[in-house]
Amino acid sequence: MIFSQDSRFTFDTFVVGPGNRMAAAAARRAAESPRTAYNPLLIYGAAGTGKTHLLQAVGALALAVRPDLRVVYLTADGLVDRVSAAVGSGSMHALRDELLEAELVLLDELHALAGKSRTQEELLALWDELEWTAQIVLAAESPSAELPGIEPELRARFTRGLAVDLPPVSDDGADSREEIARKAAEQRGIALVDGAAAEIARLPLGNAAGVVAAVERVGAAQAERGGTLDRGEVAGIARPEPAGHTPDEFSAFLSDIAATVEEIVETAPWRKRLAEAILRWEGEGIRTRRLEAALDADTAPDVDAVLDSFAADVETLRGIRRALEEMRSDSARSPVLADPDRVGEAEALLVGARAAAERKAEEAAKAQPQVDRWFFNAEKTALTWLALDDRLVEELA
CATH class of the missing domain: 1.10.8 (Helicase, Ruva Protein; domain 3)
Structure with missing residues (x-):
């Protein structure tokens, strides 16, 4: 199960063309900076489009950057075999520990998990912890929403990060x-x-x-x-x-x-702009569902308007985050602040944090010792001196 490098399958030997540029860039980023951009990364495309090559390249580059990195490579069929053997021998706990010790998990041929209910059950049971401790890179023949025979809960976890397509292209260049x-x-x-x-x-x-x-x-x-x-x-x-x-x-x-x-004529340059923007924002930890929806559209949207609106919402979120950080509010770490589609929720967080800060300030003021304002009153001071004069007169008399 431990990754074994194959010198033939690296980023240097993966020729990048217009159709696979985004997938190659996303895979390289996952290799160079695991768990800092998107996790998991799902690479999907038809047979022969280079999914396994990219998966192998991720492992090779990650180890070149960090030779001590614990990398695991498995095909879905291989995982099914391992789970079956572990269940039969009563060593499922050991298999879970082996997976959770990995820092980079490469799972190939994800579609082959279809119908393998026990393996899906075990993968789902450890997924959240695995996602927290390791970079996960998946390869499948189709996006997770189109994977038949995969439990909805598991499919939902496949989509938490970024999904990139390796489209088939013509052979005429x-x-x-x-x-x-x-x-x-x-x-x-x-x-x-x-x-x-x-x-x-x-x-x-x-x-x-x-x-x-x-x-x-x-x-x-x-x-x-x-x-x-x-x-x-x-x-x-x-x-x-x-x-x-x-x-x-x-x-x-x-x-x-x-x-x-293969060389293809890029008839839709707007798709390239959107794809590059998605990679940029994903790299900064920003959710890009709005841009992905625009990229999937059949006709070209107003790309400038889409990108400008998205950037404006990101800046709004960053301003809210700065305000929350100044108030030292725990809400500054909310995932809402990384999703431009949830600006309204982010603004509500800020309003709530300000109200909480005001209540806290009021409570702190009430907790302070009360000061006798009459003590410092000028009228009281004058009367005190008069009383002292009267007392002196009495004593001298």
């Missing part, structure tokens, strides 16, 4: 295929002369899998020759082999993840 060719060559230790990756990208290879297979053919030819192919030779060697060629397991994996880095 020459520049992207060139990048895939370079990455595949780097991972396999295949030296390509300048321009070779571009030659491969221009071939009618059909899809990303064809690009990977072409790089393999070039690598095999160079290994047989014992030297590097010239640019002019690459095209002939890299052309597809007859049907029946089957790439190895790593080629298949590269083919799957390569689909996420």
Whole structure:
């Protein structure tokens, strides 16, 4: 269950394109600063979009930043097997302790928990404590709301943090295929002369899998020759082999993840602005449900108005927090102050805190010793002196 690094699956080998930029940035932030931005982080997308690659990259980077970090990596099927074995042997307590000792938990193929009621029950029982002590990163084929067979209480916990999409993209970008060719060559230790990756990208290879297979053919030819192919030779060697060629397991994996880095025409730049704003505010600990709803809209909203309104509400919340901190009110730590959709509740907190402060001041004033105001009265002083004069006259008489 302890994470075992695979040098092939890092952020350096994950090629970022327009479609997966937000997911890659969120995953990197979770690795570099666990539990400081969003927890849990749910990465979802169809098979082959790079979820496992990002999950592995999070573990690798987190350990590079903190080599002593306790990292656990599990697939959902693996967790089901562990729970079944623990129940059978009566060692469920030990399994819970093992999970709760982790500081970074990577749970892959979350959708495979569907229908596994006992495993879901055990995961739910320790989730709140686990979320408090560890950064959790999940990978699934669809957002939690669309995961069938998962208990609603558990699904609700999956959505407490940030969910990012790895969308499938088309395979029609020459520049992207060139990048895939370079990455595949780097991972396999295949030296390509300048321009070779571009030659491969221009071939009618059909899809990303064809690009990977072409790089393999070039690598095999160079290994047989014992030297590097010239640019002019690459095209002939890299052309597809007859049907029946089957790439190895790593080629298949590269083919799957390569689909996420194809070049696409970004027809909706407003989505990029909203996505970048979501990452920024999430990184500052601000809830972004309003921006996420705008991002999911079918048509473009007035992005400037949405972002300006959101920023204004955040500033209002920060002003309320400062006022509460000056009053040393416990309400300054309320999660309401991180949710721009709850400004009204935050204002009510401030009103309540001020009223409480006033009551406290009044109570403190009442508790002070009462001062005899007559003692310091000028009229009383004058009368006192007159009485003293009368007394002196009597004594002298």
